[in-house]
Amino acid sequence: MRGDGMSMxxxxxxxxxxxxxxxxxxxxxxxxxxRIALIEGGPFGTTCARVGCMPSKLLIAAAEARHRLAAxxxxxIASDAGAVDGRAVMKRVRDERDRFVGFVLDAVAGFDxxxxxxxxxxxxxxxxxxxxxxxxxxxPPVERVRxxxxxxxxxxxxxxxxxxxxxxxxxxLSDDVFDWQDLPGAVxxxxxxxxxxxxxxxxxxxxxxxxxxxxxxxIGAISDPVVRAEATRLIAAELPLSLxxxxxxxxxxxxAVVVHFTDPGGAASxxxxxYLLAATGRTPNVEMLALECSGLELDARGLPVFxxxxxxxxxxxxxxxxxxxxxxVLLHEAADEGHLAGEQAARYPAVYRHTRRTxxxxxxxxxxxxxxxxxxxxxxxxxxxxxxxxxxxxxxxRSRVMLVNHGLLRVYGEQGSGxxxxxxxxxxxxxHIAHLLAWAIxxxxxxxxxxxxxxxxxxxxxxxxxxxxxxxxxxxxxxxxPLHCIDCGPGA
Ligand SMILES: Cc1cc2nc3c(=O)[nH]c(=O)nc-3n(C[C@H](O)[C@H](O)[C@H](O)COP(=O)(O)OP(=O)(O)OC[C@H]3O[C@@H](n4cnc5c(N)ncnc54)[C@H](O)[C@@H]3O)c2cc1C
Ligand SMILES: NC(=O)c1ccc[n+]([C@@H]2O[C@H](COP(=O)([O-])OP(=O)(O)OC[C@H]3O[C@@H](n4cnc5c(N)ncnc54)[C@H](O)[C@@H]3O)[C@@H](O)[C@H]2O)c1
Numbered sequence: 001m002r003g004d005g006m007s008m009x010x011x012x013x014x015x016x017x018x019x020x021x022x023x024x025x026x027x028x029x030x031x032x033x034x035r036i037a038l039i040e041g042g043p044f045g046t047t048c049a050r051v052g053c054m055p056s057k058l059l060i061a062a063a064e065a066r067h068r069l070a071a072x073x074x075x076x077i078a079s080d081a082g083a084v085d086g087r088a089v090m091k092r093v094r095d096e097r098d099r100f101v102g103f104v105l106d107a108v109a110g111f112d113x114x115x116x117x118x119x120x121x122x123x124x125x126x127x128x129x130x131x132x133x134x135x136x137x138x139x140p141p142v143e144r145v146r147x148x149x150x151x152x153x154x155x156x157x158x159x160x161x162x163x164x165x166x167x168x169x170x171x172x173l174s175d176d177v178f179d180w181q182d183l184p185g186a187v188x189x190x191x192x193x194x195x196x197x198x199x200x201x202x203x204x205x206x207x208x209x210x211x212x213x214x215x216x217x218x219i220g221a222i223s224d225p226v227v228r229a230e231a232t233r234l235i236a237a238e239l240p241l242s243l244x245x246x247x248x249x250x251x252x253x254x255x256a257v258v259v260h261f262t263d264p265g266g267a268a269s270x271x272x273x274x275y276l277l278a279a280t281g282r283t284p285n286v287e288m289l290a291l292e293c294s295g296l297e298l299d300a301r302g303l304p305v306f307x308x309x310x311x312x313x314x315x316x317x318x319x320x321x322x323x324x325x326x327x328x329v330l331l332h333e334a335a336d337e338g339h340l341a342g343e344q345a346a347r348y349p350a351v352y353r354h355t356r357r358t359x360x361x362x363x364x365x366x367x368x369x370x371x372x373x374x375x376x377x378x379x380x381x382x383x384x385x386x387x388x389x390x391x392x393x394x395x396x397x398r399s400r401v402m403l404v405n406h407g408l409l410r411v412y413g414e415q416g417s418g419x420x421x422x423x424x425x426x427x428x429x430x431x432h433i434a435h436l437l438a439w440a441i442x443x444x445x446x447x448x449x450x451x452x453x454x455x456x457x458x459x460x461x462x463x464x465x466x467x468x469x470x471x472x473x474x475x476x477x478x479x480x481x482p483l484h485c486i487d488c489g490p491g492a
Contacts, residue, residue, distance in 0.1 A: 389471025
């Protein structure tokens with residue numbers, strides 16, 4: 001503290017944001033120094049537990065439970081169950097969400113209280129952070145923090161296109177959904193990306209009237225046009241989907257939100273909803289950081305230029321981790337980057353490059369959308385010579401047995417080396433197949449190597465084997481498998 005009325009705390013490392021990345025950074029930095037400030041301006045508990053991964057999966061779990069009932073008659077089982085008690089559904093989502101948040105709060109309570117500052121932080125100069133009251137109004141314990149190293153772990157927030165603001169107080173974000181006391185009657189979901197697809201389908205399956213509006217034909221962050229076409233077909237077969245609607249206009253009519261649009265056939269439509277959910281992407285929380293005072297080089301988006309293998313911004317003493325860097329905005333990547341940033345900041349000026357994990361992403365729609373390794377668009381952009389193998393799940397044995405036989409998986413292998421490069425897919429329980437593939441790619445296995453691994457019968461993984469065999473043939477490294485090969489087991 002300084003004695004001139006300008007209170008200042010001097011630390012080795014200041015971490016801005018105590019989400020997943022910030023907490024992970026704190027744990028690493030704490031191993032090497034006791035002079036730390038972990039500064040949090042919003043609520044503790046992390047985006048993932050409060051309004052992200054966990055509550056969304058709770059809502060999806062309820063929706064899937066009801067959806068399975070619809071398949072019962074096809075198995076010869078009569079059921080008149082399936083009435084949805086919206087209040088009970090949302091109570092379980094909130095209760096379980098609170099339980100997950102409680103675990104995070106317990107972890108924060110275990111941190112040294114002298115390290116934790118409730119305040120909003122922004123740069124005053126490259127080594128000084130100016131503190132102002134936190135979101136809950138609590139006054140910061142000091143006015144400034146002066147730090148040898150600074151970690152930016154400020155997360156992201158929903159990006160809202162101006163045109164959607166016409167919905168006024170009926171415009172909602174994913175954050176709002178998890179505090180609902182009951183399910184609404186009708187919701188227009190804007191954005192057919194990851195959040196729009198997960199929440200839109202879940203609400204539809206819980207009996208809410210949903211219309212999913214996308215843009216430019218994009219769906220679920222899929223880059224492979226063949227997989228995207230299959231995903232569009234499957235989702236459109238279940239709920240109203242407009243990925244290419246033109247002249248979209250939003251207006252309020254009393255308590256209702258009205259969406260006017262022209263469908264690809266040229267027909268003009270208007271539809272009324274209780275709410276408009278904006279799921280139109282997320283933007284990193286950096287513009288309130290006064291980065292212009294940080295001395296950092298910024299890119300065209302105003303984000304610090306950084307190295308993902310060190311998390312270091314340029315050759316500075318500043319590190320950036322999690323959604324704030326807009327690089328890989330996923331939970332396990334935020335945790336990894338926080339770990340890396342904490343370790344590097346503590347070691348600074350000795351900074352070492354680390355190999356990052358193989359990319360892996362899962363959209364918890366049904367069927368699940370997933371990717372592993374390099375995506376189709378990236379392979380094309382990088383000019384890689386690659387071949388493709390694919391399998392449809394329509395006739396895949398185990399998928400048919402379970403009546404989940406929908407979707408398509410495409411795997412990519414490198415010409416010449418036969419290395420497995422990546423995959424994109426929509427299909428049953430594909431979260432597991434995507435993991436297997438990401439692990440194989442990280443282990444630098446060839447397609448032939450993966451085919452040497454055991455495949456149990458009858459499993460959905462046998463579908464992966466079919467795609468890999470086709471890929472091996474397309475690479476010129478193996479004979480075409482016989483149609484319905486019997487050593488694979490029936491329906492493999
Ligand atoms: C609906 C939804 C579902 C999701 N589902 C999944 C999923 O299934 N799987 C998956 O991998 N990922 C999922 N994600 C993404 C995942 O939640 C994020 O990638 C991850 O939580 C980001 O963590 P973070 O530490 O970067 O940010 P956060 O957890 O948001 O932490 C940032 C913290 O910084 C604080 N802060 C910001 N600015 C300041 C400042 N100036 N001063 C002080 N404090 C500040 C904030 O208050 C916040 O506490 C989902 C996201 C959403 C929204
Ligand atoms: N299962 C998961 O891992 C999971 C779940 C949820 C969120 N997340 C993370 O959160 C991030 C943000 O999710 P998101 O769904 O908001 O972003 P997103 O980038 O996945 O999708 C946003 C979509 O909105 C569309 N869009 C933009 N403006 C529009 C408009 N005016 N009208 C209609 N469509 C419009 C875009 O074309 C895009 O398809 C994801 O990229 C992901 O990394 C992950």
